[in-house]
Amino acid sequence: MAVLKRHNLAGPAILVVLLAVGPLVMPTYWVMLLSEILIMGLMAMSFNLLFGFTGLLSFGQGAFFGLGAYTAALLLQNGFSNLFLILVAGMLVACVASLVVGFFSVRLDEIFFAMITLGFGMMFFSIAHNWIDVTGGSDGLPVFALPSLSLFGVELTFYTPVTMYYLVLVTVVLGSVLLWLVVHSPFGLILKSLRENKQRVAFVGGNVSRLRIAAFAISGTFTGLAGVLFCLFNNMASPEFMHWSFSAKPVIMSIIGGTGVFLGPLFGAGIFFVLEQVIIQYTENWMLFLGIVLIPIVLFFPDGVFGTLRKKLLRKV
Amino acid sequence: MNEDAVLRVENLGHSYGRFKVIEDISLAIGKGETSALIGPNGAGKTTFYNAISGRFPPTRGKVYLNGEEITGLPSHRVVARGMCRSFQITNVFAELTVAENVFTPLIIQQNKHFKLYGNVYRDKLIVDKAMHTLEQVGFADRADQTVSSLAYGDKRLVEMAIVLAREPSVVLLDEPTAGMNPEETENMISLIKKLAKVSGTTFFITEHDMKVVFSLAEKIYVLHQGHLLAQGRPEEIRANEDVQEAYLGRKVHA
Numbered sequence: 099m100a101v102l103k104r105h106n107l108a109g110p111a112i113l114v115v116l117l118a119v120g121p122l123v124m125p126t127y128w129v130m131l132l133s134e135i136l137i138m139g140l141m142a143m144s145f146n147l148l149f150g151f152t153g154l155l156s157f158g159q160g161a162f163f164g165l166g167a168y169t170a171a172l173l174l175q176n177g178f179s180n181l182f183l184i185l186v187a188g189m190l191v192a193c194v195a196s197l198v199v200g201f202f203s204v205r206l207d208e209i210f211f212a213m214i215t216l217g218f219g220m221m222f223f224s225i226a227h228n229w230i231d232v233t234g235g236s237d238g239l240p241v242f243a244l245p246s247l248s249l250f251g252v253e254l255t256f257y258t259p260v261t262m263y264y265l266v267l268v269t270v271v272l273g274s275v276l277l278w279l280v281v282h283s284p285f286g287l288i289l290k291s292l293r294e295n296k297q298r299v300a301f302v303g304g305n306v307s308r309l310r311i312a313a314f315a316i317s318g319t320f321t322g323l324a325g326v327l328f329c330l331f332n333n334m335a336s337p338e339f340m341h342w343s344f345s346a347k348p349v350i351m352s353i354i355g356g357t358g359v360f361l362g363p364l365f366g367a368g369i370f371f372v373l374e375q376v377i378i379q380y381t382e383n384w385m386l387f388l389g390i391v392l393i394p395i396v397l398f399f400p401d402g403v404f405g406t407l408r409k410k411l412l413r414k415v
Numbered sequence: 416m417n418e419d420a421v422l423r424v425e426n427l428g429h430s431y432g433r434f435k436v437i438e439d440i441s442l443a444i445g446k447g448e449t450s451a452l453i454g455p456n457g458a459g460k461t462t463f464y465n466a467i468s469g470r471f472p473p474t475r476g477k478v479y480l481n482g483e484e485i486t487g488l489p490s491h492r493v494v495a496r497g498m499c500r501s502f503q504i505t506n507v508f509a510e511l512t513v514a515e516n517v518f519t520p521l522i523i524q525q526n527k528h529f530k531l532y533g534n535v536y537r538d539k540l541i542v543d544k545a546m547h548t549l550e551q552v553g554f555a556d557r558a559d560q561t562v563s564s565l566a567y568g569d570k571r572l573v574e575m576a577i578v579l580a581r582e583p584s585v586v587l588l589d590e591p592t593a594g595m596n597p598e599e600t601e602n603m604i605s606l607i608k609k610l611a612k613v614s615g616t617t618f619f620i621t622e623h624d625m626k627v628v629f630s631l632a633e634k635i636y637v638l639h640q641g642h643l644l645a646q647g648r649p650e651e652i653r654a655n656e657d658v659q660e661a662y663l664g665r666k667v668h669a
Contacts, residue, residue: 284527284535291519294508302520303494304528
């Protein structure tokens with residue numbers, strides 16, 4: 099049949115290999131930077147399931163990221179050290195919270211949806227910031243003992259930047275594979291249909307609210323996973339994760355990288371952090387220069403940097 | 416009243432605030448019958464469509480589809496019961512391919528819209544049915560084109576394919592030939608005729624173009640200022656003085 103689509107997985111496979119051998123040749127500082135890029139990339143890809151694929155601009159993703167982080171920190175502080183337990187618990191808490199927030203938000207569209215998610219995000223921020231007994235207030239919750247993992251009788255710990263990097267890499271790759279499956283599933287096609295025309299979906303039998311809540315919950319769950327990882331990487335859960343300015347990060351990363359391509363937001367996260375590193379060597383006002391870089395990207399790369407380059411390359415092949 | 420009617424509407428009314436847009440409309444459409452709802456601008460045609468298709472619940476009256484009451488059901492439930500509609504303004508998934516446009520209703524019909532894994536293109540049940548639908552509207556060879564790149568008339572045909580994919584028993588078409596050139600209009604007329612004949616689908620259309628109405632409809636309903644002014648076979652409607660007055664603003668003395 100003419101319409102059969104084949105997925106080209108060579109590129110992502112090469113990327114995973116490069117990421118796996120990277121730490122062998124990179125200085126420690128860059129290994130840590132790459133860890134952060136991967137974690138924020140996972141957050142941005144989860145966000146983009148809503149933004150690029152469903153057409154919903156959520157400005158409250160920081161809440162679910164923070165919930166994942168706080169869940170991990172509280173479990174670790176209370177003596178739980180099973181890695182799977184912590185990852186799953188962080189995702190579960192984020193999932194439940196995003197189901198609730200989604201339930202109240204998905205009836206709205208565009209700017210109204212963005213504002214209500216921003217409002218929910220700021221509610222979570224206030225709780226994290228002011229409920230000092232549980233969350234440690236503005237100081238956040240420090241994490242001293244990291245979880246360990248027993249695999250085939252070998253006890254793995256993650257106290258060095260390189261071992262932490264591999265924990266992050268494996269988790270982010272697994273998370274991305276699951277997200278990729280969702281994007282390319284029947285549900286994923288319905289999400290794109292919703293983005294294009296939610297009324298038409300409703301008038302071919304789709305329950306728009308339920309479909310959107312499901313998308314919101316999946317996005318929130320993987321954002322929570324990124325939050326757990328960041329807590330482990332950062333040895334800290336902090337209320338700033340829930341601040342609206344933190345929720346803006348996946349938005350910017352997705353727009354830089356490209357919202358129409360699955361890996362676009364991951365590349366956007368890479369560009370974001372590398373730019374920060376380069377600019378910060380010259381000036382402290384890196385946000386000013388981020389703005390200066392963002393403007394031409396929006397103007398000249400309508401599909402994002404990665405999206406536009408990919409389009410050009412595919413056209414040549 | 417015809418109890419075997421596939422679509423039956425009883426005393427339907429809808430108001431915006433205190434303004435009654437449509438009032439006391441009753442009609443019964445037989446299975447496989449192609450009928451048309453006509454009336455001057457502002458007569459309430461689109462409001463009537465919206466009220467029976469689940470866009471909003473009607474203020475008064477009842478709607479039955481295949482004998483079951485569907486009054487006030489949301490659109491996705493109405494579709495599940497077997498009635499699907501098109502819109503005055505083309506309503507498609509612009510940045511998806513023609514095939515994906517037709518996959519969407521089929522995924523929902525086969526209850527796979529919450530399936531989080533698997534490739535739709537490898538789902539034989541969906542692909543075969545989608546190709547069958549696209550063949551009906553003459554689009555099988557353009558299945559992988561993006562809809563936004565198509566000509567206007569072709570987009571309308573894609574919307575027809577979306578509407579027909581689930582094989583609804585009743586199809587509501589809101590001005591199916593609006594904005595089309597004469598050739599596209601001719602194609603649409605023969606397509607609707609063919610589908611009505613081959614699949615026994617009941618078409619209920621609104622239309623401004625009287626040529627389209629008289630070449631398609633076996634029965635015509637005339638809506639005027641929110642009321643059903645007349646109903647009957649095309650030749651009866653042509654001869655009806657009330658209808659002439661409504662359209663021309665005065666009685667025509669032959």
